Amino acid sequence: MLKRILVGAVVVVVIILAFKFCEFKKGDDSTLDYNTNLIQQQIVNVGKLVVTEGHFSEVITFKNSNKYFLDMISFEKKAIVIVNAKVTVAYDLHQMKYDIDEKNKTITILSIPKEEIAIYPDIQYYDVEQSKFNEFTGADYNKINKTVKANMAKKVDKSTLKTNAKNRLVSEISKMLILTNSLGWKLQYNGEVIENESQLQQDLKL
Template identity: 60%
Template sequence: MLYLIVLVVIGVVLYKYFAFEKPTTTTEYNTNLIQEKIKNVGKLVVTEGHFSQVMTYKDQQKYLMDLISFEKKALIVINADVTIAYDLRQVQYDIDAKNKTITIVSIPKEEIKISPDIQFYDVEQSRMNPFTGDDYNKINKKVKADLAAKMEKSSLKANAGNRLISELAKILILTREMRWKLEYKNQVIESEKQMEETLKL
Protein backbone atom coordinates (compact mmCIF):
# COMPACT_ATOMS: atom_id res chain seq x y z
CA MET A 1 0.00 0.00 0.00
CA LEU A 2 2.85 2.34 0.90
CA TYR A 3 4.53 1.71 -2.46
CA LEU A 4 1.28 2.53 -4.22
CA ILE A 5 1.02 5.90 -2.42
CA VAL A 6 4.65 6.72 -3.24
CA LEU A 7 4.07 5.89 -6.91
CA VAL A 8 0.94 8.08 -6.99
CA VAL A 9 2.84 11.03 -5.43
CA ILE A 10 5.70 10.64 -7.91
CA GLY A 11 3.19 10.44 -10.76
CA VAL A 12 1.48 13.66 -9.64
CA VAL A 13 4.84 15.46 -9.33
CA LEU A 14 5.95 14.33 -12.77
CA TYR A 15 2.61 15.33 -14.28
CA LYS A 16 2.83 18.83 -12.82
CA TYR A 17 6.40 19.19 -14.00
CA PHE A 18 5.71 18.21 -17.60
CA ALA A 19 2.25 19.77 -17.79
CA PHE A 20 2.97 23.13 -16.19
CA GLU A 21 6.67 23.81 -15.79
CA LYS A 22 7.65 23.38 -19.42
CA PRO A 23 5.22 25.91 -20.96
CA THR A 24 6.26 28.49 -18.34
CA THR A 25 9.90 27.96 -19.17
CA THR A 26 9.15 28.21 -22.90
CA THR A 27 7.13 31.40 -22.40
CA GLU A 28 9.93 32.99 -20.40
CA TYR A 29 12.45 31.96 -23.04
CA ASN A 30 10.35 33.45 -25.85
CA THR A 31 9.76 36.68 -23.91
CA ASN A 32 13.47 37.10 -23.13
CA LEU A 33 14.40 36.35 -26.73
CA ILE A 34 11.93 38.95 -28.04
CA GLN A 35 13.17 41.57 -25.58
CA GLU A 36 16.75 40.95 -26.70
CA LYS A 37 15.82 41.17 -30.40
CA ILE A 38 13.90 44.44 -29.89
CA LYS A 39 16.85 45.82 -27.94
CA ASN A 40 19.04 45.17 -30.99
CA VAL A 41 16.63 47.21 -33.14
CA GLY A 42 16.87 50.15 -30.72
CA LYS A 43 19.45 52.51 -32.17
CA LEU A 44 19.85 56.02 -33.53
CA VAL A 45 18.75 56.21 -37.18
CA VAL A 46 20.16 59.31 -38.89
CA THR A 47 19.44 60.62 -42.39
CA GLU A 48 21.67 63.41 -43.66
CA GLY A 49 21.19 66.02 -46.36
CA HIS A 50 22.99 69.09 -47.73
CA PHE A 51 21.42 72.31 -48.97
CA SER A 52 22.89 75.42 -50.57
CA GLN A 53 21.37 78.79 -51.32
CA VAL A 54 22.31 82.39 -52.08
CA MET A 55 20.40 85.38 -50.76
CA THR A 56 20.75 89.16 -50.74
CA TYR A 57 20.18 91.06 -47.53
CA LYS A 58 19.24 94.75 -47.67
CA ASP A 59 18.32 97.30 -45.05
CA GLN A 60 17.78 101.04 -45.38
CA GLN A 61 17.68 103.74 -42.73
CA LYS A 62 16.01 107.04 -43.73
CA TYR A 63 16.28 110.45 -42.11
CA LEU A 64 14.91 114.01 -42.58
CA MET A 65 11.53 113.02 -43.98
CA ASP A 66 13.16 110.32 -46.13
CA LEU A 67 15.38 112.86 -47.86
CA ILE A 68 18.54 111.11 -46.74
CA SER A 69 18.97 107.34 -46.60
CA PHE A 70 21.77 105.03 -45.64
CA GLU A 71 21.70 101.50 -47.07
CA LYS A 72 23.52 98.37 -46.12
CA LYS A 73 23.50 95.16 -48.07
CA ALA A 74 25.38 91.92 -48.49
CA LEU A 75 25.43 88.86 -50.67
CA ILE A 76 25.05 85.79 -48.48
CA VAL A 77 26.05 82.25 -49.42
CA ILE A 78 24.65 79.47 -47.27
CA ASN A 79 25.79 75.85 -47.10
CA ALA A 80 23.90 73.76 -44.60
CA ASP A 81 23.98 70.23 -43.27
CA VAL A 82 20.59 68.92 -42.21
CA THR A 83 20.02 65.75 -40.20
CA ILE A 84 16.81 63.95 -39.32
CA ALA A 85 17.18 61.41 -36.54
CA TYR A 86 14.90 58.84 -34.92
CA ASP A 87 16.11 57.50 -31.58
CA LEU A 88 14.63 54.01 -31.58
CA ARG A 89 16.05 53.44 -28.12
CA GLN A 90 13.08 55.51 -26.96
CA VAL A 91 10.46 53.27 -28.57
CA GLN A 92 8.05 52.12 -25.86
CA TYR A 93 6.44 48.71 -26.20
CA ASP A 94 4.48 46.18 -24.20
CA ILE A 95 4.97 42.41 -24.36
CA ASP A 96 1.92 40.23 -23.66
CA ALA A 97 3.36 36.73 -23.41
CA LYS A 98 -0.02 35.15 -22.65
CA ASN A 99 -1.60 36.41 -25.89
CA LYS A 100 1.70 36.37 -27.81
CA THR A 101 1.41 40.04 -28.71
CA ILE A 102 3.88 42.91 -28.92
CA THR A 103 2.22 46.32 -28.74
CA ILE A 104 4.17 49.39 -29.81
CA VAL A 105 3.02 52.02 -27.30
CA SER A 106 4.84 55.05 -28.70
CA ILE A 107 7.45 56.00 -31.29
CA PRO A 108 9.62 59.10 -30.73
CA LYS A 109 9.20 62.09 -33.04
CA GLU A 110 11.98 62.90 -35.43
CA GLU A 111 14.77 65.21 -34.29
CA ILE A 112 15.66 67.77 -36.96
CA LYS A 113 18.98 69.61 -36.80
CA ILE A 114 19.91 72.38 -39.24
CA SER A 115 23.54 73.56 -39.15
CA PRO A 116 24.09 76.42 -41.61
CA ASP A 117 27.47 77.85 -42.58
CA ILE A 118 26.80 81.49 -43.52
CA GLN A 119 29.34 83.48 -45.53
CA PHE A 120 29.02 87.22 -46.32
CA TYR A 121 30.27 88.72 -49.60
CA ASP A 122 30.13 92.21 -51.17
CA VAL A 123 29.25 93.81 -47.87
CA GLU A 124 28.24 97.47 -48.15
CA GLN A 125 27.48 99.56 -45.07
CA SER A 126 27.99 103.01 -43.59
CA ARG A 127 28.71 104.47 -40.19
CA MET A 128 25.11 105.61 -39.99
CA ASN A 129 23.78 102.15 -40.80
CA PRO A 130 26.34 99.42 -39.98
CA PHE A 131 25.73 95.71 -39.67
CA THR A 132 24.85 94.80 -36.08
CA GLY A 133 24.10 91.71 -34.07
CA ASP A 134 20.41 92.27 -34.72
CA ASP A 135 21.03 91.96 -38.48
CA TYR A 136 22.89 88.70 -38.05
CA ASN A 137 20.09 87.33 -35.87
CA LYS A 138 17.49 88.25 -38.51
CA ILE A 139 19.58 86.66 -41.24
CA ASN A 140 20.16 83.48 -39.23
CA LYS A 141 16.44 83.19 -38.44
CA LYS A 142 15.44 83.67 -42.10
CA VAL A 143 18.10 81.22 -43.31
CA LYS A 144 16.85 78.49 -40.97
CA ALA A 145 13.23 79.13 -41.96
CA ASP A 146 14.13 78.95 -45.67
CA LEU A 147 16.13 75.74 -45.15
CA ALA A 148 13.30 74.15 -43.15
CA ALA A 149 10.90 74.94 -46.02
CA LYS A 150 13.36 73.47 -48.54
CA MET A 151 13.73 70.33 -46.45
CA GLU A 152 9.95 69.85 -46.30
CA LYS A 153 9.77 69.98 -50.11
CA SER A 154 12.73 67.64 -50.56
CA SER A 155 12.86 63.86 -50.29
CA LEU A 156 14.88 63.99 -47.08
CA LYS A 157 11.94 63.49 -44.69
CA ALA A 158 10.54 60.70 -46.86
CA ASN A 159 13.94 58.97 -46.87
CA ALA A 160 14.16 59.29 -43.08
CA GLY A 161 10.65 57.83 -42.77
CA ASN A 162 11.59 54.91 -45.00
CA ARG A 163 14.60 54.14 -42.81
CA LEU A 164 12.38 54.24 -39.74
CA ILE A 165 9.93 51.79 -41.34
CA SER A 166 12.79 49.47 -42.31
CA GLU A 167 14.04 49.32 -38.73
CA LEU A 168 10.59 48.81 -37.22
CA ALA A 169 9.91 46.11 -39.81
CA LYS A 170 12.56 44.02 -38.06
CA ILE A 171 10.17 43.75 -35.11
CA LEU A 172 7.41 42.70 -37.55
CA ILE A 173 9.66 39.98 -38.99
CA LEU A 174 10.49 38.82 -35.47
CA THR A 175 6.83 38.46 -34.50
CA ARG A 176 6.16 36.43 -37.64
CA GLU A 177 9.06 34.10 -36.90
CA MET A 178 7.84 33.59 -33.34
CA ARG A 179 4.19 33.33 -34.46
CA TRP A 180 3.30 36.35 -32.38
CA LYS A 181 1.30 39.48 -33.32
CA LEU A 182 2.46 43.08 -33.64
CA GLU A 183 -0.01 45.83 -32.74
CA TYR A 184 0.11 49.60 -33.02
CA LYS A 185 -2.72 52.08 -32.49
CA ASN A 186 -5.17 49.22 -31.86
CA GLN A 187 -4.35 47.61 -35.20
CA VAL A 188 -2.64 44.33 -35.95
CA ILE A 189 0.27 45.18 -38.24
CA GLU A 190 0.78 42.57 -40.94
CA SER A 191 2.95 44.36 -43.52
CA GLU A 192 5.43 47.21 -43.94
CA LYS A 193 2.88 49.05 -46.07
CA GLN A 194 0.30 48.88 -43.30
CA MET A 195 2.91 50.05 -40.81
CA GLU A 196 3.73 53.04 -43.01
CA GLU A 197 0.05 53.95 -43.34
CA THR A 198 -0.49 53.63 -39.60
CA LEU A 199 2.50 55.82 -38.84
CA LYS A 200 1.30 58.35 -41.47
CA LEU A 201 4.81 59.40 -42.41
Protein backbone atom coordinates in the same frame (compact mmCIF):
# COMPACT_ATOMS: atom_id res chain seq x y z
CA MET B 1 -2.50 -8.44 -1.41
CA LEU B 2 -3.31 -7.94 -5.09
CA LYS B 3 -5.43 -4.95 -4.15
CA ARG B 4 -2.48 -3.33 -2.36
CA ILE B 5 -0.21 -3.91 -5.37
CA LEU B 6 -2.77 -2.33 -7.71
CA VAL B 7 -3.21 0.69 -5.43
CA GLY B 8 0.57 1.07 -5.18
CA ALA B 9 0.93 0.89 -8.97
CA VAL B 10 -1.77 3.54 -9.44
CA VAL B 11 -0.03 5.83 -6.94
CA VAL B 12 3.30 5.39 -8.76
CA VAL B 13 1.67 6.18 -12.13
CA VAL B 14 -0.02 9.29 -10.69
CA ILE B 15 3.29 10.50 -9.22
CA ILE B 16 5.10 9.96 -12.55
CA LEU B 17 2.36 11.78 -14.51
CA ALA B 18 2.38 14.66 -12.02
CA PHE B 19 6.15 14.91 -12.32
CA LYS B 20 5.96 14.90 -16.13
CA PHE B 21 3.21 17.53 -16.07
CA CYS B 22 5.24 19.82 -13.81
CA GLU B 23 8.28 19.33 -16.04
CA PHE B 24 6.18 20.18 -19.11
CA LYS B 25 4.82 23.32 -17.44
CA LYS B 26 8.31 24.33 -16.42
CA GLY B 27 9.44 23.95 -20.05
CA ASP B 28 6.61 26.17 -21.25
CA ASP B 29 7.47 28.90 -18.74
CA SER B 30 11.12 28.62 -19.62
CA THR B 31 10.37 29.04 -23.34
CA LEU B 32 8.08 32.01 -22.65
CA ASP B 33 10.76 33.69 -20.54
CA TYR B 34 13.36 33.05 -23.23
CA ASN B 35 11.12 34.47 -25.99
CA THR B 36 10.25 37.52 -23.86
CA ASN B 37 13.90 38.23 -23.11
CA LEU B 38 14.77 37.78 -26.79
CA ILE B 39 12.08 40.27 -27.83
CA GLN B 40 13.16 42.79 -25.19
CA GLN B 41 16.75 42.49 -26.41
CA GLN B 42 15.61 43.12 -30.00
CA ILE B 43 13.71 46.23 -28.88
CA VAL B 44 16.91 47.46 -27.19
CA ASN B 45 18.83 46.82 -30.42
CA VAL B 46 16.23 48.71 -32.46
CA GLY B 47 16.15 51.55 -29.91
CA LYS B 48 18.72 53.80 -31.54
CA LEU B 49 18.86 57.11 -33.32
CA VAL B 50 17.75 56.67 -36.93
CA VAL B 51 19.19 59.54 -38.97
CA THR B 52 18.71 60.63 -42.56
CA GLU B 53 20.93 63.42 -43.85
CA GLY B 54 20.49 65.92 -46.66
CA HIS B 55 22.34 68.95 -48.04
CA PHE B 56 20.75 72.16 -49.29
CA SER B 57 22.05 75.42 -50.76
CA GLU B 58 20.60 78.85 -51.41
CA VAL B 59 21.62 82.46 -52.10
CA ILE B 60 20.05 85.39 -50.24
CA THR B 61 20.45 89.09 -50.88
CA PHE B 62 20.20 91.06 -47.65
CA LYS B 63 19.44 94.78 -47.78
CA ASN B 64 18.67 97.38 -45.14
CA SER B 65 18.68 101.16 -45.12
CA ASN B 66 18.48 103.84 -42.45
CA LYS B 67 16.87 107.11 -43.54
CA TYR B 68 17.22 110.53 -41.98
CA PHE B 69 15.87 114.09 -42.47
CA LEU B 70 12.45 113.12 -43.84
CA ASP B 71 14.00 110.31 -45.88
CA MET B 72 16.18 112.75 -47.77
CA ILE B 73 19.36 110.99 -46.66
CA SER B 74 19.72 107.21 -46.44
CA PHE B 75 22.56 104.88 -45.52
CA GLU B 76 22.30 101.40 -46.97
CA LYS B 77 23.94 98.12 -46.02
CA LYS B 78 23.71 94.98 -48.08
CA ALA B 79 25.37 91.65 -48.65
CA ILE B 80 25.04 88.51 -50.72
CA VAL B 81 24.59 85.53 -48.42
CA ILE B 82 25.50 82.06 -49.68
CA VAL B 83 24.25 79.19 -47.56
CA ASN B 84 25.27 75.53 -47.60
CA ALA B 85 23.38 73.59 -44.97
CA LYS B 86 23.41 70.05 -43.65
CA VAL B 87 19.98 68.92 -42.49
CA THR B 88 19.27 65.79 -40.46
CA VAL B 89 15.96 64.08 -39.74
CA ALA B 90 16.17 61.68 -36.81
CA TYR B 91 14.00 59.34 -34.73
CA ASP B 92 15.19 58.57 -31.21
CA LEU B 93 13.69 55.11 -30.77
CA HIS B 94 14.81 55.00 -27.14
CA GLN B 95 11.71 57.15 -26.60
CA MET B 96 9.40 54.57 -28.20
CA LYS B 97 6.82 53.27 -25.71
CA TYR B 98 5.58 49.67 -25.86
CA ASP B 99 3.81 47.00 -23.81
CA ILE B 100 4.66 43.29 -23.65
CA ASP B 101 1.66 40.98 -23.01
CA GLU B 102 3.21 37.57 -22.27
CA LYS B 103 -0.15 35.87 -21.74
CA ASN B 104 -1.43 36.76 -25.22
CA LYS B 105 2.06 36.84 -26.78
CA THR B 106 1.52 40.37 -28.07
CA ILE B 107 3.85 43.37 -28.36
CA THR B 108 1.90 46.63 -28.54
CA ILE B 109 3.70 49.76 -29.72
CA LEU B 110 2.06 52.53 -27.72
CA SER B 111 3.80 55.51 -29.28
CA ILE B 112 6.58 56.34 -31.74
CA PRO B 113 8.52 59.60 -31.21
CA LYS B 114 8.16 62.43 -33.71
CA GLU B 115 10.99 63.18 -36.05
CA GLU B 116 13.68 65.60 -34.90
CA ILE B 117 14.86 68.04 -37.59
CA ALA B 118 18.22 69.73 -37.13
CA ILE B 119 19.65 72.35 -39.50
CA TYR B 120 23.37 73.18 -39.55
CA PRO B 121 23.90 76.16 -41.89
CA ASP B 122 27.30 77.27 -43.15
CA ILE B 123 26.79 80.95 -43.99
CA GLN B 124 29.23 82.95 -46.10
CA TYR B 125 28.92 86.70 -46.73
CA TYR B 126 30.05 88.30 -50.01
CA ASP B 127 29.99 91.83 -51.45
CA VAL B 128 29.33 93.33 -48.05
CA GLU B 129 28.54 97.07 -48.22
CA GLN B 130 27.93 99.19 -45.13
CA SER B 131 28.65 102.62 -43.67
CA LYS B 132 29.49 103.94 -40.24
CA PHE B 133 25.92 105.17 -39.97
CA ASN B 134 24.47 101.76 -40.79
CA GLU B 135 26.78 98.89 -39.92
CA PHE B 136 26.00 95.20 -39.71
CA THR B 137 25.11 94.26 -36.13
CA GLY B 138 24.52 91.07 -34.17
CA ALA B 139 20.79 91.58 -34.65
CA ASP B 140 21.28 91.54 -38.44
CA TYR B 141 23.23 88.28 -38.32
CA ASN B 142 20.61 86.71 -36.05
CA LYS B 143 17.87 87.81 -38.43
CA ILE B 144 19.72 86.33 -41.40
CA ASN B 145 20.33 83.08 -39.52
CA LYS B 146 16.66 82.85 -38.57
CA THR B 147 15.61 83.51 -42.19
CA VAL B 148 18.03 80.86 -43.46
CA LYS B 149 16.67 78.20 -41.07
CA ALA B 150 13.06 79.06 -41.97
CA ASN B 151 13.86 78.77 -45.69
CA MET B 152 15.68 75.47 -45.14
CA ALA B 153 12.75 74.07 -43.16
CA LYS B 154 10.48 74.83 -46.15
CA LYS B 155 12.95 73.09 -48.47
CA VAL B 156 12.95 70.03 -46.21
CA ASP B 157 9.14 69.90 -46.25
CA LYS B 158 9.17 69.94 -50.06
CA SER B 159 11.94 67.35 -50.32
CA THR B 160 11.88 63.57 -49.80
CA LEU B 161 14.04 63.78 -46.69
CA LYS B 162 11.21 63.12 -44.23
CA THR B 163 9.89 60.25 -46.32
CA ASN B 164 13.34 58.69 -46.51
CA ALA B 165 13.65 58.98 -42.73
CA LYS B 166 10.29 57.27 -42.23
CA ASN B 167 11.35 54.48 -44.58
CA ARG B 168 14.39 53.90 -42.40
CA LEU B 169 12.14 54.01 -39.32
CA VAL B 170 9.91 51.31 -40.84
CA SER B 171 12.99 49.23 -41.65
CA GLU B 172 14.09 49.31 -38.00
CA ILE B 173 10.65 48.47 -36.59
CA SER B 174 10.28 45.68 -39.16
CA LYS B 175 13.09 43.87 -37.36
CA MET B 176 10.72 43.56 -34.40
CA LEU B 177 7.96 42.32 -36.72
CA ILE B 178 10.17 39.58 -38.18
CA LEU B 179 11.24 38.38 -34.73
CA THR B 180 7.75 38.38 -33.20
CA ASN B 181 6.33 36.48 -36.17
CA SER B 182 9.10 33.89 -36.02
CA LEU B 183 8.34 33.27 -32.32
CA GLY B 184 4.60 33.07 -32.83
CA TRP B 185 3.96 36.46 -31.23
CA LYS B 186 1.99 39.41 -32.62
CA LEU B 187 3.05 43.02 -33.15
CA GLN B 188 0.29 45.59 -32.69
CA TYR B 189 0.10 49.31 -33.40
CA ASN B 190 -2.82 51.75 -33.51
CA GLY B 191 -5.18 48.97 -32.41
CA GLU B 192 -4.28 46.74 -35.37
CA VAL B 193 -2.14 43.64 -35.64
CA ILE B 194 0.73 44.35 -38.04
CA GLU B 195 0.96 41.58 -40.62
CA ASN B 196 3.67 42.96 -42.90
CA GLU B 197 5.92 45.95 -43.64
CA SER B 198 3.45 47.51 -46.09
CA GLN B 199 0.79 47.70 -43.38
CA LEU B 200 3.32 49.28 -41.04
CA GLN B 201 4.07 51.93 -43.67
CA GLN B 202 0.36 52.70 -44.01
CA ASP B 203 -0.11 52.99 -40.25
CA LEU B 204 2.79 55.43 -40.10
CA LYS B 205 1.08 57.37 -42.92
CA LEU B 206 3.98 57.20 -45.35
